[in-house]
Amino acid sequence: MTNLWINPAFLFILGSFLIPILKGRVKHTFLLLVPAVAFLDVVLMSQGTYGAVQFLGMDLIFGKVDRLSLVFAHVFTLMAFIGVLYSLHVKDDGQHVAAYLYMGSSLGAIFAGDYVTLFLFWEIMAFSSVFLIWYRRTQKAVNAGFRYLLVHIVGGLFLFAGILLRHGEVGSFAFGAISPEGVTLATYLIMIGFCLNAAVPPIHAWLPDAYPEATVTGTIFLSVFTTKVALYALIRAFAGFEILAIIGPIMAVYGVCYAVIENDARRILAYHMVSQLGYMVCGVGMGTEMAINGAIAHAYAYIIYKGLLFMGTGAVLEMTGKSKLNELGGLYKYMPITLLFTVTGGISISGFPLTSGFIGKSMTVEAAESYKIFIFLMLMIASIGTFLSVGLKLPYYIWFNKDSGIKPKEAPLNMKLAMGIAAFICYFLGVYPKFLFDMLPYPVHWEPYTISHFAEVMQLLLFTGLGFLLLLKKLTPEPTLNLDVDWFYRKGSKVFMWVANKPIAIYEEYLGEIYNKWFTNFTLRFSNFLWRIFDVKIIDGIVNDIAGFWKDLGGVARLSQTGLVRNYAFFMLLGGILFITYYLFK
Amino acid sequence: MIKKAVDYIGNPENSGKLRRFFYITLIVIVLLDIGEHLFHTEHPVDLPQGEHASANLSHKGHAADEEFIGEEIWGFWSVYGFIGCIIMIIVCKGVGHAWLMKKENYYD
Missing domain, CATH: 1.20.5 (Single alpha-helices involved in coiled-coils or other helix-helix interfaces)
Structure with a gap:
């Protein structure tokens, strides 16, 4: 280690332990301070390799800092600040802790220089983020959280298998670009693992299933990290894989089609995430300098405006308790500021001039034009659907249309501030794209503000608006549920349950035994140990606070006390043992 | 101010005016596109950093003869x-x- 490097991941992870102890203003300040410090840390960071550790003969690198990881860390810490500000009013310490762990592990994954470190943080991400769903405390959220966890564990296993196989082939865990020539099973397994987190169809359904069920503030964090870390990993490893350039536009169109027919505002946005990720995945697949720049610029801008859109609809959900379009309407008199911010997000995501979408998304689209025309035309179709579903339909049916009779108050100050900052960034990047372009890995030889680009975008969007106006009646939101590929595991689970009830039940007893003997025992001893330390060294008040926090967390964790999660834990343990054995005896 | 503007847009009485304004915008933007084709301004417009655009690439970042046919149609x-x-x-x-x-x- 040549000079001091502070991993922003550890700022969040260590910071999360302090949250339950702090109170009132101190806590609020602390919650905001950590992302602010992390942001400064990233801004001041210089490129290089830091934090190399030897572990069981493996070289673990915690700090691979280059232009690619820096630009992602930049927007992650920025959005972390905005997200924390937005959720400052939340009383549940557990939500803050989960968000912190989730953000920390995402940053850890961004700076990981090897697959082992990456995988470690990858799994922490899955397990911390699911709490942001469970804390909604509805039966739907609990179920969706389980499906989310299940899918991510399967994805993690694919990734894990790929990493091990790859190590057998190349003899190292180094995480870097993989050549599109000579791909093996290992390459595909890793790609599947990444693609699952990037919500690439047909392994995308976890996203629109789970994200809308999360807490109001949890969704903001969820929308930022998991998919963008996956995108980062794809850029790092799979730039130039043509298959991604073909899947990308399919994703882009697939996502908007669902967004057009969906009724729940937050599910519209979730489906729309699949679509926007499609642009970026396409950019990765094209692999040219402009396309990669485009994918990253898009991701940067996208994190801010998608966050803003989720914040806007989240504010409506917070104030009205509703997120379904058919139950909303006429809110313009009561929540005009939230409307303004949400529309800012909507026009940014559509790529209107002077917003960040115009300079971010367009770069990928322009790169596609010189790559393959049909990809370019599909991305243009997705742009139409974007403006239609998110720019027009969503705000229209929430704020205008019929009067739903709901008279909510405007969102609280911290929410408005957070939305205001995000909205400002959307315009700032649109007006001053150089700020973003200078951070990209490759030099940008592209000028967004030309008359022909302006005319092209404006025609496409405004005539989409005309189509919307003419077919307004056809678009009326309907209270329905739309089938997607999650059908296979939601209906298919009935078959699974039979298997689980009959043959596996025999093993279940055995597993329960192990769990009781080892896990419970360990936890008891550990908490006993902690209790002694705290009782002796720290005043009683703090102990009570912590106890209260763990009691709360325990309430949520209780949801996970079913055989299923124990089984996951068992498999994870088993995997860990296999993994270590492999290294000791190979 | 925001509330006033939003109230104006939301008020059903003004929907006719807004619609007319929208249609005019549509016409203007099509005219702009036609003008762009007629005079074929390949040069970046005078906006911040317009001058830095790479000299030997067109605004699309690739040679002009690869242009998609749709770009040629008004x-x-x-x-x-x-x-x-x-x-x-x-x-x-x-x-x-x-x-x-x-x-x-x-x-x-």
Whole structure:
């Protein structure tokens, strides 16, 4: 280690332990301070390799800092600040802790220089983020959280298998670009693992299933990290894989089609995430300098405006308790500021001039034009659907249309501030794209503000608006549920349950035994140990606070006390043992 | 101020005026596109950092002879946007009603 490097991941992870102890203003300040410090840390960071550790003969690198990881860390810490500000009013310490762990592990994954470190943080991400769903405390959220966890564990296993196989082939865990020539099973397994987190169809359904069920503030964090870390990993490893350039536009169109027919505002946005990720995945697949720049610029801008859109609809959900379009309407008199911010997000995501979408998304689209025309035309179709579903339909049916009779108050100050900052960034990047372009890995030889680009975008969007106006009646939101590929595991689970009830039940007893003997025992001893330390060294008040926090967390964790999660834990343990054995005896 | 502007837009009495304004914008933007084709301004417009654009690349970042044919047609993107939007609404809603849309308690 040549000079001091502070991993922003550890700022969040260590910071999360302090949250339950702090109170009132101190806590609020602390919650905001950590992302602010992390942001400064990233801004001041210089490129290089830091934090190399030897572990069981493996070289673990915690700090691979280059232009690619820096630009992602930049927007992650920025959005972390905005997200924390937005959720400052939340009383549940557990939500803050989960968000912190989730953000920390995402940053850890961004700076990981090897697959082992990456995988470690990858799994922490899955397990911390699911709490942001469970804390909604509805039966739907609990179920969706389980499906989310299940899918991510399967994805993690694919990734894990790929990493091990790859190590057998190349003899190292180094995480870097993989050549599109000579791909093996290992390459595909890793790609599947990444693609699952990037919500690439047909392994995308976890996203629109789970994200809308999360807490109001949890969704903001969820929308930022998991998919963008996956995108980062794809850029790092799979730039130039043509298959991604073909899947990308399919994703882009697939996502908007669902967004057009969906009724729940937050599910519209979730489906729309699949679509926007499609642009970026396409950019990765094209692999040219402009396309990669485009994918990253898009991701940067996208994190801010998608966050803003989720914040806007989240504010409506917070104030009205509703997120379904058919139950909303006429809110313009009561929540005009939230409307303004949400529309800012909507026009940014559509790529209107002077917003960040115009300079971010367009770069990928322009790169596609010189790559393959049909990809370019599909991305243009997705742009139409974007403006239609998110720019027009969503705000229209929430704020205008019929009067739903709901008279909510405007969102609280911290929410408005957070939305205001995000909205400002959307315009700032649109007006001053150089700020973003200078951070990209490759030099940008592209000028967004030309008359022909302006005319092209404006025609496409405004005539989409005309189509919307003419077919307004056809678009009326309907209270329905739309089938997607999650059908296979939601209906298919009935078959699974039979298997689980009959043959596996025999093993279940055995597993329960192990769990009781080892896990419970360990936890008891550990908490006993902690209790002694705290009782002796720290005043009683703090102990009570912590106890209260763990009691709360325990309430949520209780949801996970079913055989299923124990089984996951068992498999994870088993995997860990296999993994270590492999290294000791190979 | 925001509230006033939003109230103005939301007020059904003003919808006629807003609609007319929207139609005029449509015409203006198509005229702009036609003008752009006639005078073929390949140069970046006078906006911040317009001067830095790379000299030997066109604004698309590739040679001009690779241009997509649609770029040569007046108002191509207007037609593409309009038809695309109509088809998308009809097809998505159609497939939705025929197959994808189920009752909200479908999985319960």
